[in-house]
Amino acid sequence: MELDLKDRVRIIAGIVMTLAIAVIASSLVLNGMTRDFDGSPVSILAVLRDFSLQTEAQKIAATIFLGVVALCIVFIGVMIYSTTTTRYGTAHFQSVREMRKNGFVTPLEEGGLIFGKVARPPKEPRGKPLEVVESTPKEALKAEFISAQIDAFPQCLLVGPTRSGKGVSYLTPNCLLADGSLVVLDVKGEIFRNTSRMRVELGDEVFRFAPYDFEHGSHHYNPLARIAAITHPNRRYAELDKLADNFLVTKGEGAAANFLGGAKQWFIAACLRAIEMGDPTLTRVHALMFGDGSEVGVSDIDRYNAIAKTSDNAIVRREFSNFGNLDPKIRQSYSQVMSDSGLKQWANPQIQAVTRRDDIRFDDIRSRRQSVYIVVQSDDISPLNAVIRLMFTDLIASIRQTSSDHDSGLGQVFIMLDEFDQLGYMPIVQQSMKQLAGHGARTTVVTQSIPGLKSVGYSDAEIESLIAGCEMKLYISPNDHSTTEEITKALGTRTGYKASYSYTLNDFSNRSVNLSTEELPLMSPAQLRRLPKTKMLLMPEGHLPILADKITYYADPVFRRIFESQKGPYPYPSRELQHLDRLEQKIAQDAVEKREIRRALAASQGFDAEQKRTSQGSAVDLPREEAEEVYEKRMTDVKDAAKKDAAALEAKRQVSAAALESVSD
Known part of the structure; x- marks a missing residue:
């Protein structure tokens, strides 16, 4: 040897x-x-x-x-x-000296991700299991931080079960100090409460996308706004094709997957028609594909043919004409694929409301510092996963279009994908993991377990590619069998010694000892499951593993000082914006009520739909509705009313301030 x-x-x-x-x-x-x-x-x-x-x-x-x-x-x-006789592995955990030598103990000002705190490595007696040494409270508080330079480990995988402290030890500290724009999936809203005021102090424009927060309101995000702004028709189609690939997904290779290709073409055509109509929203796309209830007595075939006849876009005419001529059962299968993929979420009035405008834009996220908090409760992730997938798909596509030149002057973007396994199948993340680093993105994928990724449709090869794309792996309190087995295999082996004894049959005092070596894992699955709650395991690419202490931001002297220094109100959406939302919702409700009145009148007067149509060849034209003009007029009135209300509020504020000054004088 x-x-x-x-x-x-x-x-x-x-x-x-x-x-x-x-x-x-x-x-x-x-x-x-x-x-x-x-x-x-x-x-x-x-x-x-x-x-x-x-x-x-x-x-x-x-x-x-x-x-x-x-x-x-x-x-x-x-x-x-x-x-x-050391015939097996020599794996070991990095010592403090090795961590310093390898660049893992760097100042926080370097701007890289923060992983944990320096701790003494476990004792490694020959032939015996490792002995994990817990830091004393005093040692933990005074310990240095484990971090790296901004380009050293840009992509990170964080694995830890629920309530293991992922937010306290990793997400909150990094969101407090991220030197660049920030986009975070904030389950339960804790990251927003802990870090948003600091982001304001750092100069970020803060947005909070919270579809189901009816108390504080939500900023708006329109998935089609960026694509609608593209003027080149071929590029616009290419972007819609990417959007469809990442938005419309099915699990497995069943019957639904056979209709996915045709469903994507139909979806792209509907998006093109919505842009052509001047209403580039998925609410309009949903109405074009499934109807909005305003066409009383009109069949789906006639409606699709009418869309084909009235459009100036050849793709729209072709797809809707073909779709209208399909067998009803086949057409129903396509509709089911679209619905199951997530488009059905746009039948929800609240989703329609928060995706109507585009307060949040990702096309300038590297040139203009902003922090975007996507706030959802755990129970709402699944119902909202299509909207969230679209946001991150748009974000990644926007980042990949920026320059990869380090001297371009563009900033970094920190992406925190919490509860990644609950978002559904997102192949764009796995496919672009390595590329994003070259465009200034620092991505952290957070999941409860590795097997959880398989449950949403990722293949073994895709999971392996995702893990390989992350230069740093962090494990907190691993407890499931598959994850601990993977960690044990990745940690490597060390050499142990085994003694065997033999005795003479007639003389038991005559004993011989045979000493041999054996292969031992650096840490067995059982040892991993018994790790103290204060510990976390770091596995940097190209380096030996590190056993570190977790950060507790509210107890750590550095982060507690930063956290407590935050001042001012939380950056919720403005009252004027919330007032505008309520007025828009009232208009939408009025439209629904009028639609119901029209239906009732049609039923009572024996309304004949054929009299309201004019035939033109194989297709039919519906009479042009004045709904768009009415909607635009009402929206103008709403905005004017909101401006007047805002001016009135400002006038009252000035009067109150003047009164207070006179009283103080």
Whole structure:
């Protein structure tokens, strides 16, 4: 077996030490202490020259010398044997010195991700399990932070079960100090409450997309706004094609997957028609595909043919005409694929409301600092996963269109994908993980377990690609079998020693011992499950693993000071924006009520839909509705009313301020 540098140093040091001991012992015994019967000192050289050993002193000296030489030989043999029997791995956790040497202890001002705090590595006795050393509270508070330069480990995978402290130890500290724009999926809204005011102080424009927060309101996000702004028709189609690929997904390779290709073409055509109509929203797309209830007595076939006939876009005419001529059962299958993929969420009036405008834009996220908090409750992630997938798909597509030149002057973007396994199938994340780093994105994928990714449709190859794309893996309190097995395999092995004993049948006091080596995992699955709650496991690419202490932001002196320094109100959407939302919702409700009145009148008066249509060849035209003009007029009135209300509020505020000043005078 080839010896490494460490083993060679051990052998050389052992030989030198042994020879030194032999020389000293020989000098003391043979020249300083042992004397012949006549009182003269006994010389080792004389003994070697005259090996007759005639005197008793010579015999004693020779015995001592040979004994020392024998001990030297045994010692060197043991050293060589103990080294050459290391036939297995030499994996170990990084020491503090190794962490410093490898650049894991860097100042927080470097701007990279923060992973944990320095802790003493576990004790590694030969042949025995590791002994994890817990830091004392004083040591934990004074310990340095484990971080790296901004480009060292840009992509990170964080695995930890629920209530394991992922937000407290990783998400909150990094969101407080991220030097650039920030986009975070904020489950329960804790990250917003902990960090949003600091983001304002850092100069960020803060947005809070919270569809189901009826108390504080929500900023708006329109998935089609960026694509609608593209003027080149071929590029617009290409972007819609990407959007459809990442938005419309099915699980597995069943019957639904067979209709996915046609459903995507239909979806793209509907988006093109919505843009053509001047209403580039998924609410309009949903209405074009499934109807909005305003066409009383009109069949789906006639409605699709009418859309095809009235559009100036050749793709729209082709797709809607073909779709209208399909067998009803096949058409229903396409509709089911669209609905199951997530478009059905736009039948929800609240989703329609929060995706009507585009307060949040990702096309300038690297040139204009902003923080976007996507706030949802755990129970709402699944119902809202299509909207969230669209946001991150749009974000990634926008980032990939920016320059990859480090000297471009564009800033960094920190992306925190919490509860990633609950968002559904998002292949764009796995496919673009490595590329994003070159465009200034620093992405953290957070999941409760590795098997959780399989449940949403990722194949083993895709999961492996996602994990490989993350240069840093963090594990907190791993407890499921599959994850602990993966960690154990990735940590590597060390060499242990095993002693076997044998006894003579007639004489049990006669025992022989055979010492052999065996392969031991650096940490077994059972040891991983027993890790203290204060510990976390770091596995940086190209380096030995690190056993670190978790950060507790509210107890850590550095982060507690930053957290408590936040001042001012939380950056919720403005009252004027919330007032505008309420007025828009009232208009939408009025439209629904009028639609119901029209239906009732049609039913009572024997309304004949055929009299309201004019035939033109194989397709039919519906009469042009004035709904769009009415809607635009009402929206203008709403905005004017909101401006007047805002002006009135400002006037009242100024009057109140003047009154307070007069009273104080």
